[in-house]
Amino acid sequence: MKAQDSTRRPRLPANYYDDPLYECVRVMDFAEKAKAKLDPIAWDYLEQGSEDESSLRDNRAGFQKLILRPKALVDVHRVDMSLELFGQKLDFPILFDPAGGKNCFFPDGEMVVARGAKASKTLHITNGGVHKMPVAQRPQWWQLNTGGAIESTQMIKDFIKPLEDEGCGAICLTIDIMYVSHRDRNIRNRFERNWCEIGIPPRDAQGKLPRALSPETVALYPSRRTPSPTWENLAELCSLTKLPVVVKGILTAEDTELCVKAGAKGIIVSNHGARQLDEVGGTIEALPECVAASRGRIPVLLDGGLRRGTDVLKALALGATAVCVARPYLYGLAAFGQRGVERVIELMRTELALDMGLAGVPNLAAIDKSLVRIRGGSF
Numbered sequence: 001m002k003a004q005d006s007t008r009r010p011r012l013p014a015n016y017y018d019d020p021l022y023e024c025v026r027v028m029d030f031a032e033k034a035k036a037k038l039d040p041i042a043w044d045y046l047e048q049g050s051e052d053e054s055s056l057r058d059n060r061a062g063f064q065k066l067i068l069r070p071k072a073l074v075d076v077h078r079v080d081m082s083l084e085l086f087g088q089k090l091d092f093p094i095l096f097d098p099a100g101g102k103n104c105f106f107p108d109g110e111m112v113v114a115r116g117a118k119a120s121k122t123l124h125i126t127n128g129g130v131h132k133m134p135v136a137q138r139p140q141w142w143q144l145n146t147g148g149a150i151e152s153t154q155m156i157k158d159f160i161k162p163l164e165d166e167g168c169g170a171i172c173l174t175i176d177i178m179y180v181s182h183r184d185r186n187i188r189n190r191f192e193r194n195w196c197e198i199g200i201p202p203r204d205a206q207g208k209l210p211r212a213l214s215p216e217t218v219a220l221y222p223s224r225r226t227p228s229p230t231w232e233n234l235a236e237l238c239s240l241t242k243l244p245v246v247v248k249g250i251l252t253a254e255d256t257e258l259c260v261k262a263g264a265k266g267i268i269v270s271n272h273g274a275r276q277l278d279e280v281g282g283t284i285e286a287l288p289e290c291v292a293a294s295r296g297r298i299p300v301l302l303d304g305g306l307r308r309g310t311d312v313l314k315a316l317a318l319g320a321t322a323v324c325v326a327r328p329y330l331y332g333l334a335a336f337g338q339r340g341v342e343r344v345i346e347l348m349r350t351e352l353a354l355d356m357g358l359a360g361v362p363n364l365a366a367i368d369k370s371l372v373r374i375r376g377g378s379f
């Protein structure tokens with residue numbers, strides 16, 4: 001066995017001691033910086049969950065219920081995190097989730113994140129609006145959601161044609177937002193949805209925001225102009241596009257099966273970052289039943305509450321093909337713009353590599369259920 005080769009240690013960035021970016025040593029350090037920088041109502045918009053924020057707590061608590069069972073004496077001098085997803089080669093299994101309202105956190109947020117994703121080779125599920133970027137800079141998925149874009153055959157066709165023409169990798173269909181949920185913080189803040197597009201307006205000398213014209217409110221019975229999409233609409237979307245359709249927002253075995261039947265090529269087990277239906281538990285708790293129901297036919301991804309490399313490792317151990325994050329890169333965006341986005345994913349991916357090495361799993365194929373057990377389980 002050779003001694004450790006110290007010459008392979010990467011060099012520190014030139015401004016390591018002076019640049020506040022490097023004061024952040026973990027994802028949640030970026031959260032603190034973001035909170036300090038943002039208008040309080042932008043911070044609430046970013047951080048909040050719906051109703052009692054019970055699922056928000058559960059998303060984190062779920063990971064803490066699991067502990068790792070490392071494997072000893074495995075050669076881990078190289079750790080390979082690469083994988084292939086829908087024909088795309090990825091260096092590591094962490095993706096950027098779609099997130100609306102980025103302009104509340106940083107000007108031109110969607111484009112800034114898209115550039116950060118490109119520079120850090122992270123697959124980005126964008127909310128759109130990045131048509132201005134050269135095609136070569138867009139290895140992304142696109143998001144559709146149940147807000148409306150698959151109501152009719154013509155609407156589906158109109159939506160997918162440019163995506164196919166522009167080399168989009170897949171379509172991510174978010175299915176858990178037929179209504180915007182009751183979000184106490186937004187309602188208290190009289191948050192105006194339009195601010196997601198234009199950013200938070202400046203406050204006056206007294207620190208007051210301009211009065212919102214149509215604030216998020218409470219006690220308005222939900223109504224939609226049109227029926228919300230169903231499995232038939234999903235099946236139609238899948239049949240009309242050659243792009244893989246990935247359904248985001250699945251939490252049960254039954255719905256996993258229905259996704260496969262409808263022709264979806266993947267799912268993301270997700271509770272929308274605990275921002276839609278509350279009291280659904282942590283997503284990591286829903287993962288095993290969805291993985292079992294998929295029976296290896298489609299990749300199962302997971303999001304919700306992942307903040308450290310060990311969280312990613314636990315998700316992979318329970319059968320996730322890859323994971324997605326939203327708040328982590330939004331913290332980076334709010335605190336440092338593109339550099340923050342890149343640094344957050346750099347931290348998460350290097351933590352994962354280190355954790356894989358320490359757990360004795362040199363590649364993704366070596367990760368399985370035997371790597372975790374439930375805290376407090378039998379002795």
Ligand SMILES: Cc1cc2nc3c(=O)[nH]c(=O)nc-3n(C[C@H](O)[C@H](O)[C@H](O)COP(=O)(O)O)c2cc1C
Pocket residue numbers: 045046047059097098099100101127143145174248270271272273274275303304305306324325326327328330
């Ligand atoms: C500010 C914000 C905006 C979001 N907007 C969307 C959206 O437009 N569409 C969507 O599918 N999910 C949206 N999400 C949910 C994320 O895609 C993702 O499911 C979730 O946030 C992952 O959990 P995490 O933030 O703990 O990583 C949003 C999340 C946040 C924090």
